[in-house]
Amino acid sequence: MERSTIIAGFGGQGILFAGKVLAEAALLEGLEVLWIPSYGPEMRGGTASCTVIIADGLIGSPVVDRADHAVVLNPPSLHKYEPLVAPGGLLVVNTTLIEAEPTRGDLEVLEVPCTAVARRAGDDKLVSIVALGAMIGRRQLVQRDTVHQALAVILGGRHADMVAADVAAFDAGYETGLEMVIA
Amino acid sequence: MTVAQPTRTTQPTLIASPPGTGGEASPLPQRILMKGNEAMAEAAIAAGCDAYFGYPITPQAELLEWMARRMPEEGRVFVQAESELAAINMALGAAAAGARVLVSSSSPGISLMAEGMSYMAGSRLPVVLINVMRGGPGLGSIGAAQGDYLQATKGHGHGDYRVPVLGPSSIAEAIDLVREAFAIAERYRTPVILLADGILGQAMEPVSPNFEALAPSTPDWTLDGADGREPRVVKSLHLRPEDLERHDIALQAVYEEIEANEIRWAGEELADAEIILVAYGTAARVSRTAVQRARAQGLRAGLFRPISLWPFPAAALREASAGARAVVAVEMSAGQLVEDVRLAIEGKVPVFHHGRMGGMVPTPDGVVGAMRQAWAVTDGGAA
Numbered sequence: 001m002e003r004s005t006i007i008a009g010f011g012g013q014g015i016l017f018a019g020k021v022l023a024e025a026a027l028l029e030g031l032e033v034l035w036i037p038s039y040g041p042e043m044r045g046g047t048a049s050c051t052v053i054i055a056d057g058l059i060g061s062p063v064v065d066r067a068d069h070a071v072v073l074n075p076p077s078l079h080k081y082e083p084l085v086a087p088g089g090l091l092v093v094n095t096t097l098i099e100a101e102p103t104r105g106d107l108e109v110l111e112v113p114c115t116a117v118a119r120r121a122g123d124d125k126l127v128s129i130v131a132l133g134a135m136i137g138r139r140q141l142v143q144r145d146t147v148h149q150a151l152a153v154i155l156g157g158r159h160a161d162m163v164a165a166d167v168a169a170f171d172a173g174y175e176t177g178l179e180m181v182i183a
Numbered sequence: 184m185t186v187a188q189p190t191r192t193t194q195p196t197l198i199a200s201p202p203g204t205g206g207e208a209s210p211l212p213q214r215i216l217m218k219g220n221e222a223m224a225e226a227a228i229a230a231g232c233d234a235y236f237g238y239p240i241t242p243q244a245e246l247l248e249w250m251a252r253r254m255p256e257e258g259r260v261f262v263q264a265e266s267e268l269a270a271i272n273m274a275l276g277a278a279a280a281g282a283r284v285l286v287s288s289s290s291p292g293i294s295l296m297a298e299g300m301s302y303m304a305g306s307r308l309p310v311v312l313i314n315v316m317r318g319g320p321g322l323g324s325i326g327a328a329q330g331d332y333l334q335a336t337k338g339h340g341h342g343d344y345r346v347p348v349l350g351p352s353s354i355a356e357a358i359d360l361v362r363e364a365f366a367i368a369e370r371y372r373t374p375v376i377l378l379a380d381g382i383l384g385q386a387m388e389p390v391s392p393n394f395e396a397l398a399p400s401t402p403d404w405t406l407d408g409a410d411g412r413e414p415r416v417v418k419s420l421h422l423r424p425e426d427l428e429r430h431d432i433a434l435q436a437v438y439e440e441i442e443a444n445e446i447r448w449a450g451e452e453l454a455d456a457e458i459i460l461v462a463y464g465t466a467a468r469v470s471r472t473a474v475q476r477a478r479a480q481g482l483r484a485g486l487f488r489p490i491s492l493w494p495f496p497a498a499a500l501r502e503a504s505a506g507a508r509a510v511v512a513v514e515m516s517a518g519q520l521v522e523d524v525r526l527a528i529e530g531k532v533p534v535f536h537h538g539r540m541g542g543m544v545p546t547p548d549g550v551v552g553a554m555r556q557a558w559a560v561t562d563g564g565a566a
Contacts, residue, residue, distance in 0.1 A: 020216075027389050034388055035388075058471070060473075062465060062468055063545070
């Protein structure tokens with residue numbers, strides 16, 4: 001088993017953070033994991049992405065040319081990463097910011113109004129965690145409880161006051177992913 | 184020694200059974216996620232590094248940042264020098280005084296250190312130099328690349344010298360090789376280069392936080408004060424050619440010893456391989472996936488992964504590829520590794536090259552395509 005996920009959007013949307021949460025959850029489940037940030041000359045408002053590969057054995061390529069999942073949170077990311085998803089792969093689209101429709105017919109598409117879902121869950125900034133929740137709800141890549149633990153590990157200490165809000169946002173996304181009708 | 188974790192205060196203490204086994208719950212080995220740059224820095228601290236000198240540059244900046252925080256905590260020396268030239272010459276001085284020294288940079292900064300490295304090689308001074316390679320030439324890009332292969336393996340600076348070069352392909356391996364690099368540096372009194380790349384530096388992977396220590400060495404040549412003993416000399420200047428040649432012959436004898444003792448490599452799926460990929464570092468990770476995809480498509484592929492890039496595992500590669508139809512060097516450079524591959528194989532098997540440059544990385548499907556092409560233009564009669 002090896003599963004690759006690309007998470008992409010604007011800098012400041014929590015792209016790298018969402019990837020770290022997924023990576024930490026995989027670690028907690030005893031899996032192998034590789035997390036790679038885009039580290040180009042990016043800035044707040046520019047594009048950011050990260051790749052997370054999870055496997056039950058040695059991980060090969062850090063370069064993903066056939067992603068199992070792509071989570072796209074802004075319009076340029078849809079354009080850039082839709083072609084990299086493997087046939088049958090999952091594309092999570094943040095419809096709050098992305099008006100364009102995916103063009104491929106061989107993907108499973110989850111259209112999630114991430115900002116609205118995040119706002120209802122209590123904090124409209126937690127867009128990437130909602131999207132991560134939707135992806136995991138749909139594909140059950142790691143357990144929901146493990147993600148809660150991962151959030152506690154990563155945010156514990158300096159940002160411990162944020163754990164509850166992140167768990168709520170994740171759960172809201174997770175429920176959406178479980179329930180959404182395939183687009 | 185245990186890794187300090189600045190970003191968290193709680194340790195995961197999960198007890199779980201492996202998925203699907205239904206077996207008794209067993210404790211998972213406690214692992215943490217670390218960035219490659221940070222893991223290499225902490226590995227150096229665990230290995231007893233006394234002093235670090237550096238200057239910031241992407242994509243190795245986190246290594247220097249980690250050292251800036253951790254070395255003072257350990258009561259050791261951290262200096263952010265005013266330039267790479269200063270950093271390598273500070274390293275020279277500290278090594279001459281017997282310190283275990285680490286220097287790190289990325290490609291352009293490494294070039295600036297070439298003169299100092301030559302002086303250290305000539306002066307027989309141990310140092311570990313980590314190069315987190317980026318795209319070049321010139322200021323290039325900050326993307327991951329392997330364009331410094333020839334620079335690292337063929338001498339780096341001026342003069343008749345060699346430097347052992349180790350090329351890790353995972354963060355866990357990088358941790359081990361940092362320690363081994365210090366051991367080799369001191370065993371042979373030579374600089375050692377750890378050749379990493381931007382992806383290895385920036386990525387995070389699980390590591391066991393109990394990094395191994397390295398026993399302190401007790402050299403008999405350091406400049407630690409001549410009170411009560413004969414003065415010692417550490418230098419690279421030998422003005423009389425007769426003297427310098429004698430010194431250079433001694434250096435070459437050391438390199439022969441290194442070539443005899445310090446070959447490292449790994450193989451995957453080599454036993455029945457018809458097409459053999461040769462790759463190190465991140466390119467080897469891409470190649471591993473390419474081998475799996477090729478085998479799923481019925482093409483018997485294998486991976487030969489040099490870990491010591493100098494000395495190059497030439498005899499092992501020659502032997503591993505003896506029955507193969509073709510060999511393909513995969514690199515993030517324009518045909519540098521392939522030169523050593525050709526030298527090793529001595530024309531016995533056709534050798535091809537597949538590379539990307541400038542911070543671009545080969546894709547698994549691209550490598551599979553290169554294997555198919557190699558297959559198509561060879562007749563299988565080489566064996």
